[in-house]
Amino acid sequence: MKWTLIIEIAKALMLARMKQTLIAATGVMFSITMFVALLGFMNGLNSMLDGLVLNRTPHIRFYNEIKPNPNQPIDQSEEFKDKLNIIRSIKPSTSRLSIHNSASIIQNLEADPRVLGVSPKIAAQVFFNVGTIDLTGIVNGIDVEKEAALFAFSDYVTVGNHEDLNQINTVILGQGAADRMLADIGDVIQVTTAQGNRVQLKVVGYFQSGLGDFDNVNSYASINTVQKMLGEPASYITDIQVKLNDFTVAPAMASELRDIYQIDADDIQTVNAQFETGTQIRSMISYAVGITLLVVSGFGIYNILNMMIYEKLDTIAILKAIGFNSSDVNRIFITIALTIGIVGGVLGLFFGFLAGLAIDQVPFETEALPTIKTFPVDYNPKYYLIGGTFSLITTYFAGFFPARKASGVDPVEIIRGK
Amino acid sequence: MPVLEAKNIDKFFYNPTKTQVLKKVSFGIEKGEFVSIVGKSGCGKSTLLYILSTMDTDYQGELYMDGETISGRPKNYLAHIRNAKIGFVFQFHYLLNEFSVLENVLIPGLKLGLHSRDELEHRAMEKLKFFDMQDHALKRANQLSGGQKQRVAIARALINDPVLIMGDEPTGNLDKKNSDIVLHKFREMAQQFKQTMLIVTHDPEFADGTDRTIEMEDGKVIRQ
Numbered sequence: 001m002k003w004t005l006i007i008e009i010a011k012a013l014m015l016a017r018m019k020q021t022l023i024a025a026t027g028v029m030f031s032i033t034m035f036v037a038l039l040g041f042m043n044g045l046n047s048m049l050d051g052l053v054l055n056r057t058p059h060i061r062f063y064n065e066i067k068p069n070p071n072q073p074i075d076q077s078e079e080f081k082d083k084l085n086i087i088r089s090i091k092p093s094t095s096r097l098s099i100h101n102s103a104s105i106i107q108n109l110e111a112d113p114r115v116l117g118v119s120p121k122i123a124a125q126v127f128f129n130v131g132t133i134d135l136t137g138i139v140n141g142i143d144v145e146k147e148a149a150l151f152a153f154s155d156y157v158t159v160g161n162h163e164d165l166n167q168i169n170t171v172i173l174g175q176g177a178a179d180r181m182l183a184d185i186g187d188v189i190q191v192t193t194a195q196g197n198r199v200q201l202k203v204v205g206y207f208q209s210g211l212g213d214f215d216n217v218n219s220y221a222s223i224n225t226v227q228k229m230l231g232e233p234a235s236y237i238t239d240i241q242v243k244l245n246d247f248t249v250a251p252a253m254a255s256e257l258r259d260i261y262q263i264d265a266d267d268i269q270t271v272n273a274q275f276e277t278g279t280q281i282r283s284m285i286s287y288a289v290g291i292t293l294l295v296v297s298g299f300g301i302y303n304i305l306n307m308m309i310y311e312k313l314d315t316i317a318i319l320k321a322i323g324f325n326s327s328d329v330n331r332i333f334i335t336i337a338l339t340i341g342i343v344g345g346v347l348g349l350f351f352g353f354l355a356g357l358a359i360d361q362v363p364f365e366t367e368a369l370p371t372i373k374t375f376p377v378d379y380n381p382k383y384y385l386i387g388g389t390f391s392l393i394t395t396y397f398a399g400f401f402p403a404r405k406a407s408g409v410d411p412v413e414i415i416r417g418k
Numbered sequence: 419m420p421v422l423e424a425k426n427i428d429k430f431f432y433n434p435t436k437t438q439v440l441k442k443v444s445f446g447i448e449k450g451e452f453v454s455i456v457g458k459s460g461c462g463k464s465t466l467l468y469i470l471s472t473m474d475t476d477y478q479g480e481l482y483m484d485g486e487t488i489s490g491r492p493k494n495y496l497a498h499i500r501n502a503k504i505g506f507v508f509q510f511h512y513l514l515n516e517f518s519v520l521e522n523v524l525i526p527g528l529k530l531g532l533h534s535r536d537e538l539e540h541r542a543m544e545k546l547k548f549f550d551m552q553d554h555a556l557k558r559a560n561q562l563s564g565g566q567k568q569r570v571a572i573a574r575a576l577i578n579d580p581v582l583i584m585g586d587e588p589t590g591n592l593d594k595k596n597s598d599i600v601l602h603k604f605r606e607m608a609q610q611f612k613q614t615m616l617i618v619t620h621d622p623e624f625a626d627g628t629d630r631t632i633e634m635e636d637g638k639v640i641r642q
Contacts, residue, residue, distance in 0.1 A: 315516065318513075319525075321500065322525065322574070323500040325494040328497075411473050415586070
């Protein structure tokens with residue numbers, strides 16, 4: 001069948017009812033615009049909120065946990081090992097916080113193709129001595145370059161430069177901790193470690209993570225500084241943080257390496273399960289809203305096509321009388337529906353992109369999110385693809401029933417009816 | 419061989435009660451004949467025409483056109499036959515208002531697709547010239563008067579060189595002057611091109627101008 005003729009007739013019918021056609025296309029355009037803008041905005045927020053925690057959370061963290069030895073002697077004795085033994089008041093065995101043989105573990109991990117990067121860390125409990133008052137806190141010893149590369153450390157340093165940490169005896173304080181100590185940049189603060197060592201540290205910056213409680217307690221210094229504070233050798237490390245190329249393999253890899261290295265390993269999914277759930281539900285809601293919009297505009301097209309068919313019954317009857325068969329008439333109306341869908345869809349994608357750009361300009365400044373100045377928008381082409389596809393699918397179905405009705409018109413009934 | 423042959427056509431209406439509107443209607447039309455069907459309102463002549471036109475398939479009996487059986491053929495094939503072999507002229511439904519006069523004449527030709535668009539346009543202009551409508555070719559269909567529209571509709575019926583032209587009261591809705599023009603054109607087509615035509619009409623003057631008149635009464639052919 002000659003599509004040019006079908007398209008020509010569809011075009012003529014649409015031009016004859018220009019206003020309705022435009023309204024239908026505008027409906028599709030509006031819903032696609034909203035769909036794309038909504039999903040872009042929602043997912044921009046999602047990835048920002050997830051990034052808040054997930055960016056800085058290692059995919060796998062290795063550490064030694066202080067806990068009672070699960071293999072108590074009584075359970076191993078010949079006489080009692082099959083009995084139910086109850087032991088009260090077990091104390092943790094004298095295990096070390098530091099990871100044994102850390103250098104070779106790091107070397108192994110770095111050679112693993114699944115691993116993006118490895119960053120060692122020391123968490124040290126300290127007191128900040130402010131006049132007569134001691135504030136408890138944690139000084140995290142980090143490998144500054146790796147921390148910046150893998151965990152976006154520099155994004156959260158709001159004042160000062162993270163590279164200054166490479167100088168010995170410098171510290172970047174959490175915003176909350178700095179406020180409580182009234183410590184300005186360049187001030188020297190005194191820190192007492194749990195072992196009783198007193199150290200003077202120079203404040204070179206503040207950081208703000210977006211989680212207030214975290215900022216009240218945590219501070220960062222270089223690994224060397226913390227090792228020196230604690231009086232430990234250069235091999236002393238309490239945590240090994242691993243970032244993977246694909247973080248979905250983290251649980252499997254954590255349990256595999258836990259046995260190999262004989263240390264504790266936590267994976268990101270177990271620690272932060274709630275974030276993924278939240279993300280999924282938020283995007284589910286935005287898809288639901290977007291698809292609802294599309295379905296509503298689909299009903300608009302359905303209505304307009306139905307009206308058009310009632311108005312054009314004569315035309316349909318004449319077309320059939322001069323030799324157009326049912327499927328030709330069907331195709332004419334499907335073509336009209338799809339044209340409305342395509343025009344509305346393309347404009348909708350365009351305006352959706354513009355709406356995204358506009359939302360991107362709206363100022364959004366909050367204490368909790370130092371790196372965010374405007375609303376975040378995700379321009380992932382996926383949403384445009386889904387929006388475009390759905391506009392075609394809904395308009396096709398909106399056109400399907402009216403087109404079937406039109407193709408079923410009996411020309412004799414119409415022509416005799418006059 | 420007759421161009422159109424109907425054998426024992428029966429037709430029933432079921433709404434509101436079963437009534438027989440056509441009773442064993444049989445007749446044939448030879449090539450080149452100009453035939454009119456006359457009869458009182460409700461005698462079934464329009465019903466017969468729609469059966470002959472292949473648009474109404476709900477009947478009993480046999481129908482042959484141009485040597486082929488028409489009865490019982492699939493709808494899409496019938497649509498093709500209407501396109502290629504039959505030209506229609508209706509009483510009210512003239513043209514597609516969304517298109518220009520020329521396009522209206524073109525559309526059945528484009529649908530058939532035997533000739534290129536350029537050639538079809540040329541042919542369409544010739545048909546329009548025959549009906550003295552060439553100056554209106556680019557006007558919209560709804561800018562024409564009733565008589566002009568009917569002439570364009572006849573031109574459209576001719577575009578695919580049909581074996582048969584069917585008309586349902588083609589002059590029924592026209593005033594005397596336009597009616598005369600249309601009648602005159604029909605006669606000219608019969609004489610000049612030996613066009614086979616079957617026209618349902620009320621108008622005795624129209625019927626007098628045809629080669630043969632089939633008269634119907636109460637669903638039966640009483641004279642042919």
